[in-house]
Amino acid sequence: MIIVPEREIADLMTRDAAFDAVEQVFAAMASRDAYNFPVVREAIGHVDALYGFKGGFDRAGMTLGLKAGGYWPNNLDQHKIINHQSTVFLFDPDTGKASAMVGGNLLTALRTAAASSVAIKHLARKDAKVIGMIGAGHQATFQLRAALEQRDFEKVIGWNFHPEMLPNIEKVATEAGLPFEAVELDGMTEADVIISITSAFAPSLMADHVAPGTHIACMGTDTRGKQEVETALLTRATVFTDEIAQSISIGEAQHAIADGSLTEQDINEIGAVINGTHPGRRAAEEITLFDGTGVGLQDLAVASAVVKLAVEKGIAIEVDF
Template sequence: MLIVPEREIADLMTRKAAFDAVEKVFAAMASGEAYNFPVVREAIGHEDALYGFKGGFDRAGLTLGLKAGGYWPNNLDKRGIINHQSTVFLFDPDTGKVKAMVGGNLLTALRTAAASSVSIKHLARKDAKVIGMVGAGHQAKFQLRAALEQGTFEKVIGWNFHPEMLPNLEEVAKEAGLPFEAVELTGMTEADVIITITSSFDAILHADHVAPGTHVACMGTDTKGKQEVEAALLARARVFTDEVAQSVSIGEAQHAIQDKTIKIEDVAQLGAVINGTNPGRTSDDEITLFDGTGVGLQDLAVAAAVVDLAVEKGVAIEVDF
């Protein structure tokens, strides 16, 4: 078995490599070459933690495995480590033997950011100039860096529950040589692209906060009960997702489905846009919305890529298991 420790990931996996892996696996999902297993995600009744498993099998890439981990909200304050903790396990699809164990913390951040940036590439208007961020935590910096590579943006605006965290977004904007402005949620109507990345259980972004022609990437809702945007926004938008089953059960679409604002048939796979079997955006006035629930195949794709790189660079640890 090969082990790629968390400490090695930053020197191995780039944003471009994560983007390419995620875009490819979304396309494979839409064509039926890859599928995800049902998600297990539970509140364990200890440390307010959410823990679970996401897995799947990519027949095209012969990638089989799972990611185990979750969200420990007290980690940063109590222990000085990030709240999201995970590990990816890869298995040989021919024999079932374990192939690799890979640190999943940075990979999760990179693949989540890659998913929203893939949606921006395929669904946002080509003339998008202003990007809006709802959320300014640890993951928001990854989201913004990846998103800014998908267009010629001229300005970043942001909102957060805790305004003292907004310098996280300003830092990334400055890296890109762009101005940053803190706004109220009503100010999000200036944005051409909006990314929501919070852990909210109540709708934050409302339909009247979003202007016609905007692309919205909802990246924080991955558990039953979570919600970042009101259902009325999904009713206004053309809705796309990584996987429909997750979107309507644990993603942003769960609420719009429950109150019958939209139907399951209204939710399409982003991979179909990548493959060319769905037209995606059809007008400049259309609102598009990507419900990024986070699928196991994303984790497996980036983990498999990082294992190959680790072997190539001689940093993978081999153990007899």
């Protein structure tokens, strides 16, 4: 079995490699060459931690496995490690034998950013110039760096419930040579692309905060009860997602499905756009929305890519298991 420790991931996995892995697995999902297993996510009743499993099988990439991990809210304060902790396990699809164990913390941040970046590539207007960020935490910096590579953006605007955190994304904008402006939520009408990356259980982005022609990526809702945007926005938009089953159960679409303003048939797979079986954006004035719920196959795709790179570079640790 090959082990790739967390400490090695930063020198192995690039944003480009993560983008390619996620784009390919989304396409495989839409072609029914890959499927996710049901998600297990539980409060363990200890230190307020959430723990769970995401897994799947990609026949096209011959990748089988799972990601185990979750959220420990006291880690940063009490243990000086990040609150999100995860590990990816890969198995040989032909034999079932464990083939790799890979640190999953940085990979999770990179694959989440890659997912919204893939959606921007395929759904945002080609002439998009202003990108808006809702949320300014650790993951927001990954989101913004990846997104800026998809269009010739000229300005970044941002809002966060805790405005003292906005320098996190302002720094990324400055590094990219772009001006940054803190705005109120109604100022998001200036944005051509909006990324929402929060852990909110009540909507902040409303339908009247979004101008015609905008592309929105909702990347924070991955649990029952979470919500980043009001349901009226989903009914105004053409909705896409990584996986429909997760979108309607734990994703942003769960609330619109529950109140009857959206049906499962109204939601489209981003993989179908990648494959060319869905046209994607049909008009400049159309609002498109990507509900990024985070699927296990994303984790397996980037972990598999890391294992190959680790072997090529002689970094992989091999153990008899």
